[in-house]
Amino acid sequence: MEEGLLHAVQGFMYPNEVELQWSILIVLYPFTTGLVAGAFILASLERVFNVQAVKPTYRLALLSALAFLLVAPLPLQLHLGHPERSLEMYLTPHTSSAMAMFGFIYLWYLMGVLVLEIWLDYRKDMVLLARSETGWKKTLYRVLTLGVDNISEESLRIDDKLGRFITIVGIPSAFLLHGYVGFIFGSVKANPWWSTPVMPIVFLFSAIVSGIALVLLMYMLVCFLKGISIDMPCVDTIARYLMYAFLIDFSLEMLDLIHRIYEADESFKSLDFMAHTQLYTSQIIVQIIFGTIVPISMLAFIQVVKLSEAARKGIYVLAGLLTLMGIFAMRWNVVIGGQLFSKSFLGYTTYKMAFATKEGLLPAILLMILPFGILWVLVKVLPPFEEEKAAV
Amino acid sequence: MNRFLKDKEHLVRMAALFAVGVVLFLILKAVLVPKGFGVYGHYRAGALADNRVRAPRFAGRSACIECHTDERDAWKGGKHAGVGCEACHGALAKHAEDPSASNAFKPDPKTICFTCHLTNAAKPRKFPQIDPKNHFDGGACNGCHSPHAPDKEPKK
Incomplete structure (x- = not known):
């Protein structure tokens, strides 16, 4: 135990509890995988449930999911360190532990679902681009089409059929991906802050919420940057889905909270104290009030009061940003909050976040910027909007 | 085709x-x-x-008491009989192998005892606990108490 850390301890901590082992990077992991699962589930709405209104965001949602999925394992690898062997987490998956399942789940979702679905959906565009482009771009699209120039009606029909099948398989996969992340926490029976069977489903619904908010914001941002007019029925529908998903998510979280308060088991006093002290700002203020109640109220307000387009756009941007902040705070409160109290329920420690270290704030910021960079490249290579396709 | x-x-x-x-x-x-x-x-x-x-860093108390017979006699049968020598004096495998190679770590007698004996509600009531506000004048604990045999008469 480092002597210096003892200043951060209040009451009694066991020696192995003083220093937090899971840092902000482990907060990023459920946050990014949640964005992936949520964005994918929104895309599936159009494909499987035929919700035409959200169609303009279908491809952007898939590309956003891919950009964040590519970044999702990086915080884990940074946290593991040892670049010479951290890759083994993909190569030695094992069914004996939830954490060791990562290799199976990640590779299946990335390769079996997301990449394949995007490829099938974009194949026609890629063939057309391979025909019209010149130079290295032509070569790039030729490689992406695997050298097949055929876009006959029959081949596109087969693509569509297969794509629909993959989406249907993809929905439970997306549920699995994020439910699994929740399960990792929910199954830790030694930690009463985490150990609840509701955890996977709370993670899943909060993932759907964050993914929908991300796609809503990205769609508005990309439209703004490209000078395309925003399809208002589309964003209105997405905002409505965001509110529904958020209401379910909030109800589940409150159910868990009420259950804990009513049950008041031996851990309750300790956890209650923590929620009123160290986690007060991040949980009560940021997560529950500004990250949940305010955006839900804003979205509900729009459902009952008719507002102008500009006002609605403004509200959507603000509600989307608050939602992402609230879901990030939720991940923070789960991961960091679960390590702040002692198993003896007699003491508390503090999380001291470093800045420019392997697990500090700086790599966390860079890791959150990276998916937007990847998305920018993806949008350049695979234009997501119909208008651009028509121009090809 | x-x-x-x-x-x-x-x-x-x-x-x-x-x-x-x-x-x-x-x-x-x-x-x-x-x-x-x-x-x-x-x-x-x-x-x-x-x-x-990997070479062991701890020698174990059987190695210590082979030479340190005075400490062994004081410590045997006392309340600290269950505490290993290296719990306070640090890992001493090198010293056990070659006594001239490294000297045992001498802990600070003003603070080392608090590692275990500082008052804490989580500890069993019967366990001797010291609240420095009431029972500590800033001096070394071993001025009065023998660390190897704390239950025997305090030093005068």
Whole structure:
């Protein structure tokens, strides 16, 4: 135990509890995988449930999911360190532990679902681009089409059929991906802050919420940057889905909270104290009030009061940003909050976040910027909007 | 190629690419996963041998009391009989091997006792606990108490 850390301890901590082992990077992991699962589930709405209104965001949602999925394992690898062997987490998956399942789940979702679905959906565009482009771009699209120039009606029909099948398989996969992340926490029976069977489903619904908010914001941002007019029925529908998903998510979280308060088991006093002290700002203020109640109220307000387009756009941007902040705070409160109290329920420690270290704030910021960079490249290579396709 | 297969050519190529990917994955797995992984469990069997060759840092109290007979006599049968020498004096395998090589760590007698005896509600009531506000004048604990035999008469 480092002597210096003892200043951060209040009451009694066991020696192995003083220093937090899971840092902000482990907060990023459920946050990014949640964005992936949520964005994918929104895309599936159009494909499987035929919700035409959200169609303009279908491809952007898939590309956003891919950009964040590519970044999702990086915080884990940074946290593991040892670049010479951290890759083994993909190569030695094992069914004996939830954490060791990562290799199976990640590779299946990335390769079996997301990449394949995007490829099938974009194949026609890629063939057309391979025909019209010149130079290295032509070569790039030729490689992406695997050298097949055929876009006959029959081949596109087969693509569509297969794509629909993959989406249907993809929905439970997306549920699995994020439910699994929740399960990792929910199954830790030694930690009463985490150990609840509701955890996977709370993670899943909060993932759907964050993914929908991300796609809503990205769609508005990309439209703004490209000078395309925003399809208002589309964003209105997405905002409505965001509110529904958020209401379910909030109800589940409150159910868990009420259950804990009513049950008041031996851990309750300790956890209650923590929620009123160290986690007060991040949980009560940021997560529950500004990250949940305010955006839900804003979205509900729009459902009952008719507002102008500009006002609605403004509200959507603000509600989307608050939602992402609230879901990030939720991940923070789960991961960091679960390590702040002692198993003896007699003491508390503090999380001291470093800045420019392997697990500090700086790599966390860079890791959150990276998916937007990847998305920018993806949008350049695979234009997501119909208008651009028509121009090809 | 017949029309039916022609419209599926891209899928055949994608399937082939996946097959290549799976083969690559298996090759990477064979190359990168260390030998002996999984022999005894989900870890590298060689890690056990690696750990065994590391020199022990602790000697154990049987080694200490071979030479330090005065301390042994004071300590035997006392309340600290269950506390290892190296719990306070640090890891001393090197010193046990060659007594001239390194001297035992001498803990600060003003603070070392608080490691275990500082008052804390989580500790059993019967365990002797000291609240420095009431029972500490800033001096060394071993001014009054014998660390090797604390239950015997305090030093005068």
